[in-house]
Amino acid sequence: MKNVLIAIVFTLLVLVIIFTVYIYSGSFDPSQIKHHKPLTEKIIGITMEHSINKRIKGIVVPNLQDTSLFTVGLSHYNEMCVVCHGGPGVEPSELAKGLYPEPPVLYKSEDMPKPDEAFWIIKNGIKMTGMPAFAPTHEDKEIWAITAFMLYKMNSLTSVEYQEMVKKAPEHGM
Secondary structure (H helix, E strand, O other), rough: OOOOOOOHHHHHHHHHHHHHHHHOOOOOOOOOOOOOOOHHHHHHHHHHHHHHHHOOOOOOOOOOOOHHHHHHHHHHHHHHHHHHEEOEOOEEEEEEOOOOOOOOOOHHHHHHHHHHHHHHHHHOOOOOOOOOOOOOOOOHHHHHHHHHHHHHHHOOOHHHHHHHHHHHOHHOOO
16 A cells, blocks of 8 residues: 555655646747647637536526527627627637637537526637637626627628628627
8 A cells, every 4th residue: 555655645746746847847839829739729728618517507508599688699799709709790810810729600500508608708808719708898688698699690691681781780699
């Protein structure tokens, strides 16, 4: 038993030394241009999926088919989201192309999040990406409106319909 304990302590000590050398060596490339290795991307993806799923428990999704939400959601989406995620007839900006991970082009996506997941991401943001948290500046009802527009209206719009809705939408969605 004593030998097993010594082996465990020795292994942990070696790992601490290896991680310390790595951290202080400057070997990690923090550049947005150089992507993670596939194993790292897989670990980050699994970790994020499980972390978000743990945090969305208890979120009650309102009726997102309420068409009154779409105009409010569009106004906020067009003001803050379209620059990175694009919209019908609106490509993401140059800024979005320099982010890593690159933001998903939502209006073209067939892999949309569930409503509670989308709400949580919009509200809380995602660390070490370009996705900001809207909670400091938006009430839940506005975040639900963005969620409703993004999930239930945006992908059914043509570029002309999208631009017409933008022209008619009130500033800041309210």
